[in-house]
Amino acid sequence: MLSDPDGLETGPLVVAGGPPPTSLGGGRSRAQGGRRAVIISTVSTIVILGVLLGGFFFAPGSAVVRQTFFNLKDARTAFFGDPKIGIFSEGSALLLNIAMFLSAEVLILILAMVIAMVRQLRGPVSFPFRMLAIAYTDFFRGVPLILVIYAIGFGVPALYLAGISYASVFVYGEAALVLSYSAYVSEVYRAGIESVHPSQVAAARSLGLSQWQSMRSVVIPQAVRRVIPPLLNDFISLQKDTALVSVLGVIEVNRAAGIVSSTDFNYTGYTVAALLFLLLTVPLARFTDFLIARDRRRRQAGIARG
Amino acid sequence: MTGQLAPLDPSLALQLDDIHKSFDHTQVLQGIDLAVAPHEVICLIGASGSGKSTLLRCINLLEEVDQGRIGFFGEDITDGTVDVNLVRRQIGIVFQSFNLFPHMTVLQNLTLAPIRVLHKPRPQAEAEADALLRQLGLLDKRREYPDRLSGGQQQRAAIARALAMQPRLMLLDEVTSALDPELVAEVLNVIRALAQAGMTMVIATHEMSFARDIASRVCFLDGGVILEQGTPEQIFRQPSQERTQRFLQSIIDAGRL
Numbered sequence: 001m002l003s004d005p006d007g008l009e010t011g012p013l014v015v016a017g018g019p020p021p022t023s024l025g026g027g028r029s030r031a032q033g034g035r036r037a038v039i040i041s042t043v044s045t046i047v048i049l050g051v052l053l054g055g056f057f058f059a060p061g062s063a064v065v066r067q068t069f070f071n072l073k074d075a076r077t078a079f080f081g082d083p084k085i086g087i088f089s090e091g092s093a094l095l096l097n098i099a100m101f102l103s104a105e106v107l108i109l110i111l112a113m114v115i116a117m118v119r120q121l122r123g124p125v126s127f128p129f130r131m132l133a134i135a136y137t138d139f140f141r142g143v144p145l146i147l148v149i150y151a152i153g154f155g156v157p158a159l160y161l162a163g164i165s166y167a168s169v170f171v172y173g174e175a176a177l178v179l180s181y182s183a184y185v186s187e188v189y190r191a192g193i194e195s196v197h198p199s200q201v202a203a204a205r206s207l208g209l210s211q212w213q214s215m216r217s218v219v220i221p222q223a224v225r226r227v228i229p230p231l232l233n234d235f236i237s238l239q240k241d242t243a244l245v246s247v248l249g250v251i252e253v254n255r256a257a258g259i260v261s262s263t264d265f266n267y268t269g270y271t272v273a274a275l276l277f278l279l280l281t282v283p284l285a286r287f288t289d290f291l292i293a294r295d296r297r298r299r300q301a302g303i304a305r306g
Numbered sequence: 307m308t309g310q311l312a313p314l315d316p317s318l319a320l321q322l323d324d325i326h327k328s329f330d331h332t333q334v335l336q337g338i339d340l341a342v343a344p345h346e347v348i349c350l351i352g353a354s355g356s357g358k359s360t361l362l363r364c365i366n367l368l369e370e371v372d373q374g375r376i377g378f379f380g381e382d383i384t385d386g387t388v389d390v391n392l393v394r395r396q397i398g399i400v401f402q403s404f405n406l407f408p409h410m411t412v413l414q415n416l417t418l419a420p421i422r423v424l425h426k427p428r429p430q431a432e433a434e435a436d437a438l439l440r441q442l443g444l445l446d447k448r449r450e451y452p453d454r455l456s457g458g459q460q461q462r463a464a465i466a467r468a469l470a471m472q473p474r475l476m477l478l479d480e481v482t483s484a485l486d487p488e489l490v491a492e493v494l495n496v497i498r499a500l501a502q503a504g505m506t507m508v509i510a511t512h513e514m515s516f517a518r519d520i521a522s523r524v525c526f527l528d529g530g531v532i533l534e535q536g537t538p539e540q541i542f543r544q545p546s547q548e549r550t551q552r553f554l555q556s557i558i559d560a561g562r563l
Contacts, residue, residue: 203405207393207419207471215420221409223477 074268093256098300112185140183192223316380326373336530349517352527359512398468458489
């Protein structure tokens with residue numbers, strides 16, 4: 001962390017962009033410039049971390065905050081749970097969040113693709129479908145997710161409709177996530193579809209492929225490849241938004257943390273919940289960055305070759 | 307309207323009657339008439355913007371003509387009732403910018419349409435594709451993705467992709483214009499071999515010496531019409547129209563003929 005790998009790269013550039021080598025004593029090698037950058041970045045990291053930690057530890061309420069938010073004993077109780085005093089394990093509650101976003105992601109990928117394709121339909125017959133798809137994305141992108149969760153979680157059961165009004169809160173929460181996120185993801189897909197150059201469609205059609213076949217074999221595969229990073233970005237957001245489903249009474253991490261804090265009047269449970277969400281989202285964020293970087297390298301290689 | 311026209315001649319591979327096409331308010335084609343017999347090689351020459359590419363795209367039904375009709379072996383393919391997919395699989399087109407599918411290998415580029423459109427079994431489609439790739443000197447590239455190929459190789463792969471549909475007519479739209487000069491010959495040699503094998507072709511090109519070599523007929527497009535047509539000998543030696551003379555002179559001045 002302290003020996004920032006980027007520092008090694010930028011070091012020589014800084015030297016090159018600075019005063020001419022002669023004024024620096026001349027003959028400064030790349031390795032020396034790199035070492036200097038490492039030292040600078042180390043010092044700057046220590047200083048900034050020091051200021052932040054100093055602010056935290058020397059604040060007047062520091063001791064109380066450390067006790068209520070960062071209590072190791074309470075953290076252990078929150079993570080493992082304690083059935084005797086009615087505390088749920090946040091660790092096992094997390095499994096519910098994981099189950100929720102994994103199954104939601106599959107459904108979102110499908111529903112969003114359907115919506116994106118409907119918006120690409122041409123011709124007067126498909127006009128009402130197109131309008132429906134547009135209205136759908138406008139609506140679910142425009143309404144806050146928490147309101148959608150309330151509407152589905154409390155509204156649908158109130159209908160007493162056979163088949164759909166007697167599901168579990170987990171299902172309603174998941175349905176709300178799918179409805180809301182599909183609107184976003186369909187726009188991501190659409191951007192990908194529209195980024196595929198029309199000449200690709202012309203080439204496919206000129207070979208006798210129908211519009212649907214061209215879409216399926218030529219446009220969609222290229223579009224999906226291009227939108228994987230923004231898609232994963234939306235999924236990072238989805239992973240933490242599973243916490244919102246707690247308002248329906250689903251005992252997932254956020255809810256479990258709430259139960260801990262109201263049982264022993266200590267917020268450490270929330271800190272544990274935050275760490276657990278980070279545990280989920282950070283690896284996916286790094287993976288997304290990796291894909292973006294790889295994509296950029298490939299494109300640059302393509303340009304260099306072309 | 308159609309009733310007043312003479313019936314189309316089934317012995318002609320391609321028959322263009324009074325083709326008009328405009329984009330917004332720009333008249334690109336203003337009455338093109340052309341008859342192409344089987345095994346003929348027609349070279350379309352003319353300045354950029356003279357409508358060569360538009361004409362080819364109209365023949366392939368990638369653009370809809372505003373007026374006129376197109377006969378393909380005696381069948382009117384512009385009457386609105388034909389299955390465009392059925393027509394297109396018999397007319398191959400190769401584009402200036404290759405337009406290979408970047409997410410597929412060369413082999414997959416070649417077999418996509420035979421498998422999806424002609425419903426050929428994969429082993430048969432692949433065997434046929436391999437035979438084509440061997441002819442075009444690309445067999446060792448069959449598993450490569452297009453971005454690993456040189457421009458000349460990409461364009462040869464694009465030609466092979468069109469040929470894999472066993473078309474009765476090939477349209478080539480300035481297929482060497484996007485290539486580095488040293489890669490032009492390998493593509494032209496492929497086209498020359500196709501012509502010798504008897505493929506009917508309409509070729510839009512800026513390669514005048516190539517047109518002179520290969521064409522059974524050269525058509526000079528100017529102002530959206532075929533201003534002059536004839537054998538390469540006639541067009542390049544004694545063009546009758548002043549505009550044709552000026553166009554050829556400008557090519558000669560540029561050292562391209």
